[in-house]
Amino acid sequence: MDSFLSKSAVYKTHNCAxxxxxxxxxxxxxxxxxxxxxxxxxxxxxxPTLRTVTISYSELKDTSADLSMKIEQGxxxxxxxxxxxxxxxxxxxLRENLLHLAPRLASLPEEVKKDLEDSHSRYNFGWSHGxxxxxxxxxxxxxxSFYANPVLDVPTTETYLIERYPSYCGSNIWPDTxxxxxxxxxxxxxxxxxxxxLMVAFHCDHYVSKGMKVHVDEGLxxxxxxxxxxxxxxxxxFPPQKSNHMQDGDSMSSWCGWHTDHGSLTGLTCGMFTRDGxxxxxxxxxxxxxxxxxxxxxxxxxxGEDEIAYQIGETTEILSRGFLCATPHCVRAPNGEExxxxxxxxxxxxxxxxxxxxxxxxxxxxxxxxxxxxxxxxTFGEYSExxxxxxxxxxx
Ligand SMILES: O=C(O)CCC(=O)C(=O)O
Ligand SMILES: [Fe+2]
Numbered sequence: 550m551d552s553f554l555s556k557s558a559v560y561k562t563h564n565c566a567x568x569x570x571x572x573x574x575x576x577x578x579x580x581x582x583x584x585x586x587x588x589x590x591x592x593x594x595x596x597p598t599l600r601t602v603t604i605s606y607s608e609l610k611d612t613s614a615d616l617s618m619k620i621e622q623g624x625x626x627x628x629x630x631x632x633x634x635x636x637x638x639x640x641x642x643l644r645e646n647l648l649h650l651a652p653r654l655a656s657l658p659e660e661v662k663k664d665l666e667d668s669h670s671r672y673n674f675g676w677s678h679g680x681x682x683x684x685x686x687x688x689x690x691x692x693x694s695f696y697a698n699p700v701l702d703v704p705t706t707e708t709y710l711i712e713r714y715p716s717y718c719g720s721n722i723w724p725d726t727x728x729x730x731x732x733x734x735x736x737x738x739x740x741x742x743x744x745x746x747l748m749v750a751f752h753c754d755h756y757v758s759k760g761m762k763v764h765v766d767e768g769l770x771x772x773x774x775x776x777x778x779x780x781x782x783x784x785x786x787f788p789p790q791k792s793n794h795m796q797d798g799d800s801m802s803s804w805c806g807w808h809t810d811h812g813s814l815t816g817l818t819c820g821m822f823t824r825d826g827x828x829x830x831x832x833x834x835x836x837x838x839x840x841x842x843x844x845x846x847x848x849x850x851x852x853g854e855d856e857i858a859y860q861i862g863e864t865t866e867i868l869s870r871g872f873l874c875a876t877p878h879c880v881r882a883p884n885g886e887e888x889x890x891x892x893x894x895x896x897x898x899x900x901x902x903x904x905x906x907x908x909x910x911x912x913x914x915x916x917x918x919x920x921x922x923x924x925x926x927x928t929f930g931e932y933s934e935x936x937x938x939x940x941x942x943x944x945x
Contacts, residue, residue, distance in 0.1 A: 598851055601856070602633070603619075606635065609634055609748045617756040620756040631852075631878075634857045637855075637856075643737050644896070647896055648818065652823055652826045652894060654695055654731065672696075677693070689806075691805075692785060695731070697735055698721055750773050750813075753769050753814075773814065777903055777904075779901065780899045781899075783894070786880070789804070789883065809876060809878070810863070811901075812865075815897055816857055819856065821893065822836075823894065824890045824891055832888055833888055836883035838880055901929060901933075903930075907928055
């Protein structure tokens with residue numbers, strides 16, 4: 550296991566760190582006989598730009614296909630923690646329809662957005678702006694989010710569950726009058742990303758089961774299939790203001806701070822850049838999604854508009870004992886004169902275990918160790934509420 554988790558090799562050429570990827574496909578105890586190839590990339594900014602590993606929808610649908618190699622290249626210990634799925638039928642129009650609604654939602658009158666807020670769930674349903682803390686501890690004013698469960702409007706009516714796990718067991722809040730199109734567009738895209746995500750999960754289980762014993766009920770696919778608390782997030786990044794550009798952390802994470810998603814698997818659309826709601830090419834090629842690799846290299850990651858990207862969350866890294874690795878990421882805002890007025894909209898689907906799913910944490914956990922009780926057992930809902938305490942104000 551140790552050598553399987555060995556780091557990828559990095560060397561420098563022309564001032565540009567080249568990430569060498571070590572493909573395998575079978576968790577191998579011996580890295581020495583692996584073939585080494587270099588991923589396609591360009592060096593348009595100080596940081597190299599890497600293309601995601603891709604899997605086509607038809608490959609993914611084939612349950613007899615062995616995609617272990619691609620799963621390892623994307624999600625394994627030497628991967629970036631991201632891969633993308635191409636040619637998903639119906640995806641492009643669902644993405645465009647929903648992303649166009651983000652600037653419209655953000656520009657609704659303040660009193661209308663206030664009615665879409667839900668403090669009880671710590672703003673994990675409906676509209677959320679300026680409620681999360683940045684790395685600096687200041688409120689995050691740079692992005693607005695709209696959260697909803699794309700599958701269930703009312704996951705439960707049990708009061709004790711809603712009290713215990715407010716961020717998952719609450720109900721959706723839709724802007725029925727102000728933006729009635731949002732509900733259909735959000736649910737349509739969210740459900741499609743979930744369906745494709747379940748296929749990705751099937752192949753992840755296949756890959757992990759080559760390296761460790763995975764109980765039938767405890768694989769990623771089954772955990773996600775029985776979950777009632779997947780959460781979609783429509784994100785709108787406000788145009789960067791020169792004044793708050795550098796003050797909150799470094800310019801790298803100027804739109805969204807460094808973090809790892811805490812759930813199981815996150816589906817992500819390619820961001821759409823607009824100015825006053827009209828789609829534009831991004832004027833700064835350095836703007837967008839960045840990832841920190843396993844050996845602390847920072848790379849810009851790109852994938853096509855018509856592809857759905859998937860990232861591994863912390864819970865999967867823990868439960869798969871590191872065979873699938875979560876990845877720290879952030880979003881960089883555009884810089885320069887031409888960046889004025891540039892907005893970015895995107896959608897993330899956080900696929901995660903059910904609130905009462907018991908997580909058996911391994912003895913040695915390298916993240917959030919302080920949250921895990923001595924018997925190593927916590928429900929996913931308990932684990933998440935503890936994590937939320939770090940990002941929002943503590944519950945009264
Ligand atoms: O905006 C993006 O591309 C990423 C958003 C993200 O990382 C998140 O919502 O967790
Ligand atoms: Fe994220």
